[in-house]
Amino acid sequence: MPFEFRVNGRIDRPVAQVFDAVVNPDQLSRYFVTLGGISGPLVAGAAVKWWGEVPVQVEAVEQNERIVFRWDAMVAKGEEPYQTRVEMRFQSLDDGATMVTIAEKGWRENEQGQKGSYVNCEGWSQMLACMKAWLEYGINLRQGYYLSELSGKPALEPQA
Template identity: 90%
Template sequence: MPFEFRVNGRIARPVAQVFDAVVNPVQLSRYFVTLGGISGPLVAGATVTWWGEVPVEVEAVEHNERIVFRWDAMVAKEETPYRTRVEMRFQSLDDGATMVTIAETGWRESEQGQKGSYLNCEGWSQMLACMKAWLEYGINLRHGYYLSELSGKPALEPQI
């Protein structure tokens, strides 16, 4: 059985603002990639780094609709590295809010693959909660949430 997941959340902001909060490195670094930063905007064909060290290969960006990228899966020392696929969808709702759906696929069918998928599911759920708090209330929920935030060591950021 392949390991994959889908999480979603409603953000009470227009789709253009929510989409920008992901593709724009200034915005994304205010609520999600808060330590180590982001090397550039998410544009199709680009490879950017998150947390100062995690490469993100952007495959597709459809303005206000969809973002697709690949990045390294969490692997055990003896495993050959591989990448998972993340797809974010942005749906404008009748009330002016936006439904964000994040799906990640491609883990190996192994104990390590299962562990990685569970950790990333947790991480993406946190990302949506942090995005909601930031865009709706101007609150950065990640500040001080992880020990890495307190120590200044980006290597301890969550493996999502």
């Protein structure tokens, strides 16, 4: 069975504002990629770095609708590197809010792939909570949340 997941959350802001909060590095670095920032905006064909070192290959950007990118999966020592595919969808709701859905797939069907999928599912769920807090209330939930945020090192794997 392939490892993949889908998470979603309702943000009480118009779709254009929510979409911009992901593609705009000045916004995304205020609530999610806070340590090390983002090297540039998410535009189709771009190669950017998150947290100053994590490569993100942007495949598609459809204004206010969809973002697709690939990035490196967590691999075990000695395992050949590979990438997973992330798709974010933005749906305008009747009440003016936005439903954001994030799906990720492509992990190898092994123990490390399963672990990586669980870690990323947790991360994307937290990203949605952080986006909601930032856009609706101006609060950065990530500040000081992870030990890595306090140590100045990106959280590429869960801290022991």
